[in-house]
Amino acid sequence: MQRSIVTAIADMMPVAGDCFLMAVPFEPEPLPGQFVMLSFGDGRTDPFLPRPISIFDWEGGMLTLLIRVVGRGTLLLGRQAAGAAVRVTGPLGNSFPDDAGRVCFIGGGIGVAPLFYAAKRSKAKDRSFILGFRSADESYLTGEFSEVAPVRFVSDDGSLGEKMFPHEKLDALVAAGERPDLVVTCGPEKMMAAVHGVAKKHGLRDVHSLESRMGCGIGACLGCRVNMPGASVLVCKEGAVFDGSIFEEKQ
Amino acid sequence: MTDLRVHIGVTTLKNPILTASGTFGYGPEFEPYLNLHALGGFCTKGISLEPRAGNPGVRIVETPSGMLNSIGLENCGSRVFLDEMLPKIAAYDTAIIVNFYAHSEEDFVKLAATLSESDRIDALEMNLSCPNVKQGGSVFGADPRLIESLTAAVRKVTKKTLIVKLSPNVTDITVTARAAEAGGADAVSLINTLIGAAVDRRTRRFTLGNKIGGLSGPAIKPVALRMVWQTARVVKIPVIGIGGIATLGDVIDFLLVGARAVQVGSANFVNPGVAQDLVEGLDRYLAERGETLDALIGSVQE
The missing domain is CATH 3.40.50.80 (Nucleotide-binding domain of ferredoxin-NADP reductase (FNR) module)
Structure with a gap:
């Protein structure tokens, strides 16, 4: 079941290439390929929208996100310290299939x-x-x-x-x-x-x-629809994981 | 529990907290995050006679304390809505308000008549003002004579509570509000989004695929609050306040200036459970003060 909670950042760690790792306590256990929506949890309205962030790791109730600074929102998220409040909504979307081979x-x-x-x-x-x-x-x-x-x-x-x-x-x-x-x-x-x-x-x-700008991540705003060669898809709800045929022109 | 009931047309809402069209999907998307029974009601995504694909390209962009959208009224169409979507939400013990949109008076009337056949729909919200659709929208939204005649035409074919959703992109919203009232609307809801634009300095293009879009979020609250106050003073029908509502404080502000109910919009994107928090918050607020909802509404000191 998905949930939306405000929780305190457990750990922040800078990594190379304008990236950082953010660890936050979060249940339930996500499936590989799912994502969460991440925003500030302190009531500020600017930046306003949550960001879709893929799941780098989840272990024993601790979610780790690998985030690259691409704009003002991720820049400000990267400046947060352990203990700061964030809102996490998820886990969202479908998941990667697996294979025994x-x-x-x-x-x-x-x-x-x-x-x-x-x-x-x-x-x-x-x-x-x-x-x-x-x-x-x-x-x-x-x-x-x-x-x-x-x-x-x-x-x-x-x-x-x-x-x-x-x-x-x-x-x-x-x-x-x-x-x-x-x-x-x-x-x-x-x-x-x-x-x-x-x-x-x-x-x-x-x-x-796939990646797309998202407003809500839960299929309500319809902001993340993209026209791929193979189909028009609502990334948050139908994906974010798609079969490769999405890159082929529809016959 | 305080009595939070409000009456809009022939509909009794269990409380004044609604969710705004276009920000709440068709309802089920929010099941994991809140108890839909707790809400006063919710407004569906805007429904048109036929399905609409919406606009191509970038559809949303964040702005200071808000966002621009140019979704373009993507929706499943009235047939699919009635046959497939409505049965999924029919059991919710909350008011279902169907937002609807058309390009012509003929289609508005046809659509209202079709939707009125469903017993489960509590109210209709007529969208005169979507800024993201090239034909029709702004023409209907700004001309008081058209609003009055269109409202009157729809009024003839529906006994349901009829709400007219007003555009803020007009010189004087009290004029369009009075036109809706004269046409027989049971309530007006305002404001829809303010038309805006954003450019990407790097690519020197408009950020949105549609170039312009509707601004929503906390950034528009002062404009909405002013328009709701002005409108509530001049119409006798209930005014439903919309615009940047995200906190209990926002809800109280709108009720103080005369809104009988409110709609929570883009805040649903940030916290999908926010509408239920607001219902519970309002209940506590009134209980702590021993105040009734009626006493609160319109009680701002002038």
């Missing part, structure tokens, strides 16, 4: 955020990451991801892992015989569409977590 988690930039919990919770025999960042300087939590599953890093400038795009790495892995049963992605839309192209070429099952 081989699952490849592909993330780009801040899109890596939901993949940590997804890989950690996955029951797949073989789990691995392909994580793409602009550069080594703008990468974060690489050690944490490596503790969950083997990681192939790629970067735009080659300063971290190989100089290539995540979809190219997936293509190379499949060519080398490492064929996933399921591909789970989150990142820039271009990256996810490119991964879908590779997945389709090889006949792989692929799912993607």
Whole structure:
């Protein structure tokens, strides 16, 4: 059951690349791929709206959010200290499917955020990451991801892992015989569409977590509807996880 | 428990806290967060005769203490609403107010007649003023003669409580309010959103796909409060206050200036349980003071 509560931040930790981790006590246990709506819990009306934030981790009643500063709202949230009140509504949206066989988690930039919990919770025999960042300087939590599953890093400038795009790495892995049963992605839309192209070429099952501006996260404001090539979707209610066919033009 | 009942037209609301159209979905979305039975009622997403897809592109943007939206009245259409949505909410022990919208008098009348056939619908709220639809909306919303004749035409086909929702994007809202009253409305609700715009300096484009949208949230409360006060002084029918209501203090302010009931809007996005908190808060407030709701309404010192 979803809930909306005001709670005190348990911990704040800056990480590289304009990102921070925020830990808040929250029940119930979310499913991988779900998200929460996060706002200030001290009664201020500016910033007004909650932000949709994916779930980086949840362990024993403690929710951890990995947040990148992209505007005034996230900047001010990042300046909050432990003990400050926040409102958390969730867990919201559908979830990533799982597979007993081989699952490849592909993330780009801040899109890596939901993949940590997804890989950690996955029951797949073989789990691995392909994580793409602009550069080594703008990468974060690489050690944490490596503790969950083997990681192939790629970067735009080659300063971290190989100089290539995540979809190219997936293509190379499949060519080398490492064929996933399921591909789970989150990142820039271009990256996810490119991964879908590779997945389709090889006949792989692929799912993607979309991002959209949201007002409420619960299907009431209808603000997050996006027209994807494959369908017009209300991201908060129908997603945020969608099948790769969403990137294909409707026939 | 204080007697919080209010009478609007032929409808008795168990309390004066309603939720505003477009901010409460069709109702079930809020089940996890509050007890819908606790509310005085809720206004559905605006329903049109046929389904509407709404506007493409960016639909919402945050502004200081508020937000702009250009959803464009996306809705399932009257048929799907009556056949599929209404049965899901029929059991709620609260007033169901159906907000409805059309492009022409003919369609307004047709829609009102269709909706009036359902016993479960308690009241109709006629939306004359959605800023996000190119045809019709603002024309109906600003012309008092049109408002009066349209209200009269709809009045003829419905015995339900008829509320006319007024646009603030007019020179004098008391003129349009009086026109609705003259046309036979049981109540007026105000204010709908104020038309606004936002630009993205980086891309040098309008932020919203529709360029302009409706401003809501705490930022508009002073404007709404002023308009509700002015209107409540000049009409005999109940005024329902809307505009930036987020706290118990906001509710009391609107009641003080003469609102008989209020609608909570974008605050539902921030805290989906806020409407029930406001009902409980108002009950406590009156009980602690030993005051009746009637004594509170319109009691601002002038």
